[in-house]
Amino acid sequence: MNLYKYVSDSINEKLGFKANLETPKNRDFGDFSTNAAMVSAKTEGKNPRELAAQIAPKLQELDFVENVSIAGPGFINIKIKNDFILQNAVAPKQMIATKPLTIDMDYGAYNVAKSLHIGHLRTSIVGDTFNRITKFLGHKTFSWNHIGDWGKPMGLIIAWIERLHPELPYFQDDFDPKTPVDYEIDEKELNNYYPSASAFAKENSEFQARAQEIKAKFQAGHPGYFALYEKFLAISLRTMNNTVQRLNILPFDYDLGERNAAKYLEPVEQILRAKNMIYESDGAQVINVKRDTDTAPMPPYMWRDSRGADTYDSTDLAAVYCRKQVDNPDRIIYFTDLRQSLHFEQLFRAADMSGIYPYDKFEHIGYGTINGKDGKPFKTRDGNAAGLDDIIDIANEAVKARVAESGKKLDDETIKIIALAAVKFNDLLHDVKSDYIFEPSAITSFEGKTGPYILYTAVRLNSVLKRANGDFSKPHEYALTTEERSLLIEIMDFEKTLLSAYENRATDMIANYAYDLCQLTNNFYHNCPILRDDIPTDIKAGRLYIAKLAFDTLSTAIDLMGLKIPSEM
RNA sequence: GCGCCCAUGGCUCAAUUGGAUAGAGCAACAGAUUUCUAAUCUGUGGGUUGCAGGUUCGAGUCCUGCUGGGCGCGCCA
Known part of the structure; x- marks a missing residue:
C-alpha cells in the first residue's frame, strides 16, 4: 500500500x-x-x-x-495506528499506470570505433534506471541507443585504414562486395583509429581533405567503403554489447543511430521545403528557429553544411521523424550532456515548426560532468581523460584491495558486482544535472552512503531469510517496536518515492530512498534479533515477516538501479 | 557581450518543490561484538544556507541587485 x-x-x-x-x-x-x-x-x-x-x-x-x-x-x-501499518505494508510489485504512456528514451549514444568516455557512464546509468522506473510504474518505453555511426568520424576511420593498409581492395571504386578479403581488424586497435586519425587530420590538410572526400563517397554508397564500414561496425556493436553487459543495463530496444536516421532525411527535407523552412546562409542550408521572445542569440539549425553534407542537426531531426513513424511515442526524452542544451532546444523547435513532433512533448535531461577532486573532468593516474572502462577498473582495484585488507575471500565475480554497485550508486545518488566529484578513495573506504553498503544490507538480510528457511506469512497480531514501525512506514513510502522520481525525472530519489531504507533495516537488524534462541516464536514470526518485506522492497530498489545482489560479501 | 546552470558544517551531498529545531555520509572524538555477516549500530562536537534587499503567517527554496564559479553561443558530435 x-x-x-x-x-x-x-x-x-x-x-x-x-x-x-x-x-x-x-x-x-x-x-x-x-x-x-x-x-x-x-x-x-x-x-x-x-x-x-x-x-x-x-x-x-x-x-x-x-x-x-x-x-x-x-x-x-x-x-x-501500529496495527494498520502492520496489516497494510506490502512489498512493491509491478504497477499498472492509470494513464499509461509510450515514451521513447534516447540514452547511451555510443560511437562506432571509439571507446566510451566518462560521459557515457552517466547517460547509460541514469537513462537505464529511469527506463526501469518508468516501466515499473506501468508505462511503455522504448530505449534508443542513438549510435554515432555515420558522420565525419566514419570518413576519418576509413581514410586512416587506407593510410595503414593502402593495398586493401576496399579502396578501389569498382570494388565488388562479393570479393572475399583477408583482413581482420583488432578491436583495441580500432578504438585508436579515430583519435589518431582525428589528430592527424588537424595537422595534415591533405589527409583531412581525403577523409572528407571518402565520407561523401561513403554516404553516397561507395561499395568498398561500405564493406569496410560494415566490418568495423560489427566489431563496434559487439563492443557496445559488452559494455551493456558490463554495466548491467537493460539491452537497448534499438541500436539504431545516425545511419538509420539518414534514411529519413528525404521525407523530412520534403516537409521542410514544403513549408519553406530551409534557406541558404553562408553557403549552408539552415532553418531559422528564432522566436520573437528570445532574449539570447539563437543560431540557425544546420540542415546541411556548406559542403552539402548531413549534420547531426539534420540526422537528429530525421531520427525524431523515424521514431514518430516507428513508436509514435507520447514523449521523447533525451539523456545527454548538459552542454548540448542549446542543440536540443533548436531540435525541439525545428521539429515543432515543421509539424513533425510537438515541442512540449520533448524533454532533454542534461547531466553534468564527472570531475576529479580538483573540480575538473576526472583523469586517470597518468593524467589522461578517464574512459568508462577506466572508472570501472579503478573501482574494481579499490574493491579488491579492500577485500584483501579485510581478510575475506570473495571471487572475482563478486568483486565486480560490488565495484559496479559502488560506481553506479554513486552516480545515481547525485542530482542528474549537477556535476559531481568522483573520488576513488571515497569508494575505497566502503563506508557510509555507498553502493556496497546497500548490497551489504541486502546480503545480511538475505542470509537471515535463508537461514530461517521458514514461511514468512503475515502475523495476525504483533506489537511493533519503534524500529520495526519506522521500517514498515519506509517500506510503504516506496511507491510514493518512485512516483516522485518519475515525475521529477530524478533518479537520485531512488538512490536516496534505498539508503534510508538500508539505515532503517540495519537499525532493525541490530535491535530486533530474529533467530536467536531466546526469541519467542511469535516475535520470531513477526520479525521474519518484516525482514522479508524489507528484503523484497530493497531488492526491488536495487534492481531498479541496475545493481545485483551478491550471494555473500 | 548575451544566455543557461550553480553557491548549504573542514570535505562530498540532501532538504517532501513555500513549512515546524536545515538533515545524511566522510573526517575527528567516545562507545557497542559469546554476531541472524562489525563493509554494522549508538552517541558527541561542528551552520548568519555567498552578500544585500524584497514578497508573507512562514524563505535554503520565489523576485531584484551584487560577488564568485561552471557551461553554451552556425558548418565537431
Missing part, C-alpha cells in the same frame, strides 16, 4: 477539500502532517489554530488514526 496516498485520499474525503499532506522532517511530530488549517485560515481570515482545533476531531474519527495533535502555528499532526 502507498500509505501516503491512502492517508491523503482519506483525509481529503473526510474534510471535503484537498488538504496538503506532508511527512514532517522530524518524525517525532507524527507520521504525517497537514497545513490545511493554515492555508484556509488565510482565505477565510480566521485564526489557524482555531481552525485546526475544528479539523482535528474529524481526522481523529478515521479508523487508521491513532491520534491527532495541533502544533506550532497550526500544523495538524497525525499518527497512524
